[in-house]
Amino acid sequence: MPPENAKRPTIYDVAREAGVATSTVSRALSNPDRVNARTREHIVAVAEQLGYSTNPLARALPSGRTQTLALSVADITNPHFFGIIRGAEQQARAAGCTLIIGDTEESPELESRNVERLGRSVDGFVIAASRMTDKAIKQLAAHHRLTLVSRQVGGVPSAIVDHVDGTRQIIEHLASLGHRSVVYLAGPRRSWLAVQRWRAVQPVARRFDMTAARLGPFPPAVHGGAAAADAALGSGATAAIAHNDLLAIGMLRRFAERGVRVPEDISVVGYDDIFGADFCSPPLTTLAGPFEEVGRVAVDLLLSMRDPVRNHPPRRDVVLPSHLAIRGSTGQASR
Amino acid sequence: MPPENAKRPTIYDVAREAGVATSTVSRALSNPDRVNARTREHIVAVAEQLGYSTNPLARALPSGRTQTLALSVADITNPHFFGIIRGAEQQARAAGCTLIIGDTEESPELESRNVERLGRSVDGFVIAASRMTDKAIKQLAAHHRLTLVSRQVGGVPSAIVDHVDGTRQIIEHLASLGHRSVVYLAGPRRSWLAVQRWRAVQPVARRFDMTAARLGPFPPAVHGGAAAADAALGSGATAAIAHNDLLAIGMLRRFAERGVRVPEDISVVGYDDIFGADFCSPPLTTLAGPFEEVGRVAVDLLLSMRDPVRNHPPRRDVVLPSHLAIRGSTGQASR
DNA sequence: ACAGTTGCGGCAAGCGGTTGCCAAAAGTTG
DNA sequence: CAACTTTTGGCAACCGCTTGCCGCAACTGT
Incomplete structure (x- = not known):
């Protein structure tokens, strides 16, 4: 018989056995200060002996607190979210919460329905890389x-990696290698990051007297890389900035196929x-960030909304530093 | 005010508005055949108009059904589990269930506590790559x-990829390339797969008149690859079979560092x-399997335990076919 | 037309906790 | 030692929905 067989003891059993009211048991377990230390110890002992454990559902119903958090990601197959998921999971667990993960498959509808x-x-909820509109x-x-x-989004606590500064780092790096023309291979139209990054590219590029063009959008996945690579080549730019690593890796593969050398012919x-x-080849120069930390912070923010700590106004819009991991896919500008 | 403000309508509101008893509303919504079509439609209409949606917690308490499934994986940072997670998530969603994902960090205690x-x-529960003992x-x-x-484990429904046949494919492949000595770099001692694979290696190797040795255990992660690579080299074997791709990739990196050529000097x-x-270099020859399907099947099995379908005995111990993806990391035996 | 089914809706008792309110007990104070 | 405040435990009303059982009304068959 796979399903439960023996009825698990309830708070009533504990109360009877301990000779107190159920309310006292309840309090002894979830609000320890509300009950005398002696009584509490007794109750705890009885509970342990009976193998009692509180039923989270039953607790959640009247109290409204479920000790469960939800994390929704735009695409669970993107390894990028691993770090975030991990960080969130850790922090949730540390706070005694359970984490529910949902894949919203790049769909704003699925997101809100979820x-x-x-x-x-x-x-x-923690929503990572939301595709919804600001209004929604x-x-x-x-x-x-x-x-x-x-x-x-104004008013909603958030945790991000500093992609504006990161984009500056990228452009400066490319400039220092002599690149004068760069192309940005954009991600999904609904991606806020895609918009922000392109916005960040322009002024910095201008400052370095570089021409910058945007192409796309491309699906932010390896398979989107072929089209992106071809488009980048067609643009004549000497350096390509891909919306994310998945796309970049796809591009590397396409370049390899077409015999285009990276970084000799084009930097990525x-x-x-x-x-x-x-460990792709060549290893990819990319903007790294503390994504586990981002996941942790997002959960922290959420928890601090739930339990408003005394005179501890929740931080909002946390921005974590990013840094460029310089590897083999970038080099001196070609012509 | 972030938290809920307006009280959401309950089944009572709907009942009052529709002029029926709450029990009727409840049935109309969750047990449609039990109530007259006309009444049902009316109730549904009223519910919709009131913006009613049933509270899953409240539903779960008396009924015991939570419409939630849990998936626990041994290491959420291992991309291998992506496919499984994805498949499980899909199937759970298709069945109207929510999926909870838990990382048990290779710890049998965490697993059972979870x-x-x-x-x-x-x-x-679906437990992937359990590290618990059969008994537990x-x-x-x-x-x-x-x-x-x-x-x-006897008696517990399961879904696996055919790693015994897969191992045969690996050895045959190596044999066909002239390898006569192979070394298996083992995974965690508690990993059932690690044991099974090594068991599968031996007879097949013998059949091909190959010597086979086992080394390890090594942590099944990229960082475990350095030690594994060195050990493999020390063994003098011309081909190395790693417990998983993470370990194999770690080995490739170590070989590259040490100037060992793959596959010229050693196949992996x-x-x-x-x-x-x-896309690592060289691209890794590896045993591929339909892991999304594995995730789906595991959830299916679980659901069929929950809802015993009429004369449809649940399949148990589903084995899905594997196939060798032959890439650049294997080649003719060296000496 | 009458007894026997069947279909459909209602009643009310839970599911297992939480919590506002109250009173008894214990501790303080002058 | 009386009057007052603070603890501490109990009572009971929920939280929102499910479900076994009951009874009425509408069918069925003869």
Whole structure:
């Protein structure tokens, strides 16, 4: 018989056995200061002896606290999210919470539907790389506890890696290698990062007297790299900045196929420093960031919304530093 | 105000508005055949108009069904599990369930504790690459709905990729390239797969008149590759079979560092065909399998335990075919 | 037309906790 | 030692939904 057989003891059993009221048991277990130390110890002992453990569902119903957090990512197959997931999982566990992970497959509809569906069963949401509009996010945030990863929307707490400064680092790096023309291979139209990055590229490029062009959007996955690579080549630029490492790696493969040498013929840079970026060939120069930390911070932010700490105003819009991991895919400008 | 403001309508509101009893509303929504079509439609209409949605917690408490499944993986940072996670997530969603993912960090204790903790809030568990002992698994399975991935334990439904046949494919491939000595770099002692694979290596190697040695265990991660590579080299074998791709990739890196040419000096094979295996250098020959499908099947098995379908005895111990992805890391035997 | 089914809706008792309110007990104070 | 404040434990009303059981009304068959 796979399913439960013996009825698990309830708070009633413990109360009876300990000779106290259920309310006292409840308090002894979840609000220790509310009950005399002696009584509490007795109750705890009885509970242990009976093998009692509180039923989270039953607890959640009247209290509203589920000790569960939800994390939704735009594409669970993108290794980039690994770090974020891991960090979030760690922090959630440290806070005694369970983490639910949802893949929203780049769809804003799935994203909001997911929130609606889970709204009543979790204490809050972390949405990573949301594809929703600012307006939709604000609206959701009005009804649910919500923090963002890799996205900033006025009023909603968020954790991101500094991609503006990161983009500066990329351009400076390319400039220092003599590049005068760069092309940005854009990610999904709905990606906030895609927009921000391109915005960051322009002024810095101008400052270094570089021409910058944008192409795309391309699917931010390895398979999007072929088209991106061809487009980059067609643009005549000597350096290509891909929306993310997946796309960059796809481009590297396409270049290899076409006999284009990297970095001799063209330099390639990505974002995220995902698993594999350091052992593809050539190893990819990419913007790295503390993504586990981002995941942790996002969960922290969420928890601090739930448990407003005394005179400890929650930080909002945390920006973590990024740094360029310089590898083999960038080199001196060609012509 | 981030948290909920307006009280969401309950089944009572709907009942009042529709002029029926709450029980009727409940049935209309979750047990449609039990109520007259006309009434049902009316109730559904009222519910919709009121913006009602059922509270999953409240539903779960009396019914015991949470519509939630848990998946625990031994190491969430191993890309191998991506496919499994994805497949499981898909299938769970298709069945209207939510998936909880837990990382058990290679620890059998964390694994069982996780099950205990979530036991009451979940309809069942999929445990991938369990590190628990057979006995512990059986015991857990006696009290919880449980299916296994990449592990077989008598009586517990499971989904695995055929690694025995896969191992045969690997050895045959190496034999056909003239290798006469092979070394197996073992994974964690508690890994069932590690044991099974080595068991599979021996007879096949013997059949091809090859010598086979086992070294290890090594941590099944990239960083474990250095020691594994050195050990493999020390063994004098011309071909190395790594416990998994992570280890294999780590080995490739170490070989590159030491100036050992792959496959000229030594051939390397991995298991899993993870993200990156095809673009490391040289691209890794590895045993590929339908891991998304494995995830889906594991969830299916779980669901069929929950909802015993009429005369449809649940399949148990599903074995999916594997195939060797032959790439650049294997070649003619050296000496 | 009458007894026997069947279909459909309602009643009410849970599911296993939490928590506001209250009273008894214990501790303080002058 | 009386009057007052603080602890501490109990009572009971929920939280929002499910479900076994009951009874009424509408069918069925003869």
